Amino acid sequence: MTIVHGDSAIVDLPAEPTLAAASPLQPVRRVGGIDEYRSAGNGLRVLHAPWHAAPVAVLMLTYDVGSRHDPVGRKGMSHLLEHMMFKGSRAFDRRKRASILDLLPAVGAKVNATTWLDRTNYFDLVPIAELDLAAAIEADRMCDPLLDADDLEVERAIVLDEFDLRDGDPNERLAQAVWSAAFADHPYAVPVIGVREDILAISREDLREHHRRYCHPGNATLTIVGDLDTARVSAIVAAHFAGIPARGNADAHVPAPPTHPARRRVDVASSDAMPMVALAYPIPHGLHRDTDALELLALVLAGGMLSRLHADLVALGLAVAVSARVSRLRGPGLFEVQAAFDDAAAFDRVERALLAAVARIRAQGVDADELARVKGQARGQLLTSRDGPIAIAMQLNEAIAAGDWTSYATASERLAAVSTQDVQRVAALHLRDDAHVLARFVAGSGDAA
């Protein structure tokens, strides 16, 4: 089967019906050429996206655990656990030179993991012949990671190095200041990497409990994108995952909505950063129907040379670069607009221009041709951003994390359905002048808010 991810006719059918009777997989549905199954014994969700252009595959496990699940006093635990998961598991012991990092890079695989606010994903892009090995390793570390005490000290030091690297990056500090101000009383306010004192305090027992609670089949999605058929997917699940005992269902807890500040200005100290202004508005969760119109609104504002902020700022030499983006999360997100410029005296002017561009859309909306252009842009970017199995897997990962993987497959159709009225409505409803965060750099070396 050849599929075109994201722009095919969306059909909502039962998944592949040709499974052998002994298969552990129960078909759930097929959307956009991607099949969803459940592993009968333990609730593991399995997604199969066939992709046959090269003899490779991505195997990815997405766990519904991210920094928002980190306990108070242990901020950074999900990220530290992600690091520790590369230190070996019972059958793939680092001390026997048989860990994931001993075995998979040695066959050329790309092996990595990322932690974000709502989820952690572990992924292996492997030559197809090594897919079973990748599955065996992922299954083993789902069940029994070593989480060795000595390894913890080594990895804690590496994570603290990573912490310092990020802390030394003024752009990271600006972005974090925006999120901290916008989500003051919500877990999204805390950096994914955590808090230094908390990272130092995390124990092996803490990690074991965090792993036990969140890294189990009922809280995970196994995604396989690549050059294999349903029978092979079924065989991989049967051999490596179906026998893992159930440990409950997915963690359904979503924190209470944040109390967004009315208006907040944040100054971030930096002696050498390129001048930058960041403007952020609170928006609903990633699956909310308004999010698609907000995506297109971001393109109208800063989607290229024909965008409004490019015309208002870059073309006039007031800014070097502008950007706008929408975060699609399980909980509420932000609509962020940024402008970088060269003249440190231009802060106020740039700030006014950003606010004015948003106000103009609230008041006057967008015209039909402008919307048609950004819809074409969104459709094209959607397709071109899915070049290869790793790109497909990463986009599926974010859709899973937001709460519905089918949003990956329906994106093109949903964006096509947005009207000019929708864009003006969401601008008026969500990009409010009385509820935003404005952040910028100021000279100095300490933070000021």
Add this chain to the structure above:
Amino acid sequence: MNAKPSFDRAPPRRAARDLALDCGRFVGMRFDESPLAALTGSFRTPRGDGRMALLQQLTTRLLGCGTVRRDRRSIADALERRGASLSFEAGTARIAFSALACADDLPMLAPLLAQCLREPRFDPEDVVRERAQLAAELRYAAQDPHMLASAVLSRRLFEAGHPHHEPSLEQRIDWLEALGVDDVRACHEALFGANELLVVALGGFDPSSCAVEFEQHLRTWRPPRRPITGTDAGAIPPRGETTRIPHSGSTSSSVLIGTRLTFDVADGVTAWLANRILGGSYASRLVASLRERQALTYSVRSELIDPQSDLDGLWRVAIALGEDKLERGIAATRAELERFADGDIATDELDRQRRAAIGALLVDAASLQGMGAFLLRNLERGAGVVHVDAFVEALAAVSTPQLQRVAAALQPARLETVIVGPEPEA
């Protein structure tokens, strides 16, 4: 005796259209399963000093800003409406281009690319704007500790005038501000043309038709009138010294340890494999030792700029180190470099690394853009490889003595070290 590596399952050997066109060489492959079109390519330009590099950089940025037939806005509209991208980049010896779009949009993309290459408009207002943007980017990059270390290392290894010598920020800004539209036009006329032009086209379309399209639009594009020559500027003999640059905003140090690499010690495939073994992959020695065993750093890698027959390359290790690990980290890196340069490369390690390299090749080429980059890199090296399995053959031919010869070129005692980070405590 090297065992011949093999695929457990070979990638499909796609029918490649490898054509010598009037304007250059065209390699196309059809991917029926893909809805995309990925174009990439490059042509050769003369190397020069820092001013020449800057002029080529500015001229290249302006290629997409309007042609004699279409203004900047019209080009942006054609691309943005389709979610397509088209970009140009100036390198040390070649100007590269790349485009990505839906396959249905190829009929728009190929002629637009040809127009941008051949008939740029060079509107004076665009020149002023792009010059200001480039200056801002240079200033911004100069604040980044790694970029700063890179510039300082380039000046430690290469004399002023050498293409790899990066002049000071102030010097480059002065040069840039003096460049005008006449300079840009003259640069394009004298240096840009179908000189060793390479085009790689991959995706869900017929590559033969695509080749015809390119031939139609580029057939009369000729090589520039200025001959391609090397540069007389040379390399500075490395002295094994350490340069420390304080950087007020940093909480950790960016460290570069490097040397130049001459063409006579290595062909492209051998140097590529040697770099992978040293620090160019997660399965490398530096990652295993510094990160996994000693926990000295979050980030360590080795980087290689290929040497050419008429231009030395550069081999360097980049490490981010916290202040409490700075001395230990540098010492541990040097110890690994010494072990590597001593030629301590066992046959089983070579076999393991070769297997890893083959797998990495497969996974890197598992996208149109990845495959395009692989093919273009090989064509630029003159390897003529248009299939992954042919590259594997070349990899199989790399011997331990060849690798040892490359490794010995590191000369650890003469490696230059640059540290950019917080002021050391008194």
